[in-house]
Amino acid sequence: MSKPWRIELLGKLQVLHGDSSYSHFETRKTAALLAYLALTLPKASTREQLAEMLWPEEDPEVTRTRLRQCLSALRRVLEPAGSETGPECSVLITDRTSIRLNPETVTTDAAEFDALLRTARKTSDSEARRTALQGAIDLYQGETLPGFYEEFALDARRRLSEAHGGALMELAPLLTARGDHTEAVAVAKQAVAADSSDEATHLCLMRALSAAGRTSDALKQGREMERILRQEWDTAPSEEARAFVETLRSTPVMAHVGAPSFPPPLGEPEPPVREAAAPAADPLPSATFPPQTLPRADHRRAVAALLICAVLIGAAFVWRSHPPKPAPAPGDRRIVAVLPFDISSSDGASDAYFADGLTEEMTNTLGNIGALTVIGRMSAARIKTDLASGGELARDWNVGTLITGHVSKEASRLRVVVEAVDARSQRVIWSEEYDKSYKASEVLEIERDVAQRVAASLRLRLSSGEQDKIARKSTDNFAAYDDYLRGRYLWNQRTEDSLKHAITFFDRAILRDPHYAPAYVGESDAYNVLGYYGYIDSDTASRKARFAAAKALEEAGGDSDAMAAACTSQAWEAMVYRRDWRAADDSFTRAIQLSPDYATAHHWRSLYLMLQGRDRESMDEIGVALKKDPLSFIIETSLGGRYYHERRYDQALRQYDEVLNLNPGYTVAYFWRALAREKAGMRSEAQGDLQRAVAGSHRTPLFLAFLAKNYAESGRRDQALAIRDELRRRNAREYVSPFCMAVIDVGLDDKDSAFRWLQTAYDAHDGALTFFGEAPPAFDSLRSDARYALLRQKMGLTKI
16 A cells, blocks of 8 residues: 655755645754654654753753744644544644654555665566665665755765665666666766775676777777876775776777677777787676587577677777877876966057967867867866866866967057967977067967977877868958957856857957858857847847858858867757757767867757756766866856756755855856755745846846746745846847746746746747756746646757
8 A cells, every 4th residue: 555645865955745845944953853764764752862962062941942932933834724533634743752654554665666776686586676676776866965064964864875876787688688788877977976986886887898898998988087086085096906907908809798888988099909819708608609510590690709809890990090099198298288378568558458368279289189188278277277276176176288379469560479388397398489560361370380390399290181181271461350359258248248258359350251161160159159148139140140050051161160169059049949959969970980179069958968868878868078278167056957857966965065166256157056045944044045146147037037036935025026027128128038027926826927938938949048948946846737848848858
């Protein structure tokens, strides 16, 4: 017989009863009381114990009164006036000395999780064990009681997290044994994500990869394991781990003919293929056949295996003919960061755009050399700031070469001093001074010469294709180039005013040179972001972003970087405005094929995957973006957004805290941290974050709307209504997204009005409506309404 009340503790605290759910409690201590009673079900706790646990070191008389108040508040949720009474209906069982939940009417996901793990460990049937483990893992929707920091919550979080990690590591080999290699690898990756500092999780993933035939990926994971162990624990891998790595290195390719063969990730080196004449023992048992005649089915399998072997031998020949570039070793000088150039000019700070743009162009030019790993522009900026305090970031990311520069702009001449510096010794490797006129071709000469000098200093031989990319110029018009740099500088600031001014400069660049592809890309990006934040109507944003991106592709002339950027813009427009998911996927895929190192393509594709309910792939993709630009504030903030979307609020908060510690003025991070804090029960702190976001964005309607929602849900209804009135007045003279009005009505608990505004936003292809799919926890109060699921289905957001 199912129990009518269910309390969920894994992922967030909520109470389910029939079709209703409750996740908001009168006070945080009320929620903590319920959480403790749920974790200790079916045991009773004395009132003294509960009071001491909730209010340690406070006056006992005061805490007893507070406990009674919390208990009354809890009854209003669990046993409201008018509900049925009697032992078979009660939720709370209390007397003068103790309190507990009724085990006859209440169940918890944590108890079910523990029961499934006990079943898995008792049974000897592998299929029953796999089913129980998978059931437990499916129940684990995130960390236990995120946002609760009482000792009981921390203990439960630690215990259940370790149990979840153990279940993942037990499930992966079971999946491997039944031939589900793809799923085994996915589960093992979850284990690593859950605890990357534990050697056992890495070994689990390496074994799953090896069984799937992905030896190079397994070896790569071994290198990652060693890096983490040395960085976090200052220790080397165990003898078992080292032995397994050696086994992988000596395993012939033919040993895995029974497993599916996956190509390595783009740009990742494969180890040399070894001869199969004297195979070493494979870590997994290989199928063998007796010498007698094979049955017909076995004969067909053997022939297929021989054909696969032939393909692999052919691949080995191709590998030897065109060997991949080796991965950079830690501290290798092939890991390069172009630090933001300094500038001095008669125009002072107003010329900062030029130094910033030249830095970005130099970064892109060096990125065309395949043997180099070039740190993204935003990450390089943080490395430069960090150098003044010891340069730990450069060491953490194994940067070997720093490119520094100083720009002097005078009336008719441009002087640039560039140095290449060894990141570890701070020794100047080479230095050059350039004295050029204001011509785009001469600025290009600086970028080309620096790229060639870096290659020469590292004894790299550039291919003809790399030389062509470095020499390619997008425009001969210096004024167009200058306007483009101004536009990109403003675009990177991401405010409404800066984006609109950026379009002005991109337009000017296009007027000066109608064939300048990067300027069209910049214009497309600007319109895309303006519509996404609801700064302009979506019809204008979509139409102009599509046109500019198509024009960029037309004018790119085979420039793969410009084409990749244009495809990424096309993908964003298809995803955010038209919700054409197939077109978005095709464009993102093409962009990454054209330029695998383009961090923005990986970053934006991660959002696409998340909106499509492909959370694991989304997290993998944001990880790739961070590898390409590891210190980018916007990508790091988006990583927090992925945690928030998965209801892993503690991890999201840690991520946002890290971003804001490094950049206290980063408005977008305050906004997202506020949403996570609300779900963690920190509503007043969330309110402060939203106020900072509103102030820092000059009262952006989207941020204002979420502040009004917070006010309404905190009982400050008058302030929420005042913001709604402000946005109504502003809508008479400027565009205000209907989604913003929906957000406010959600806070005011006016569901009918909220859904009317959401429908209006849907009909208008409103870009800001993307947040409805990007931040579903903010709309939990709508989930029980059938219109919620219907809207998500219409948007193509199939995972509810």
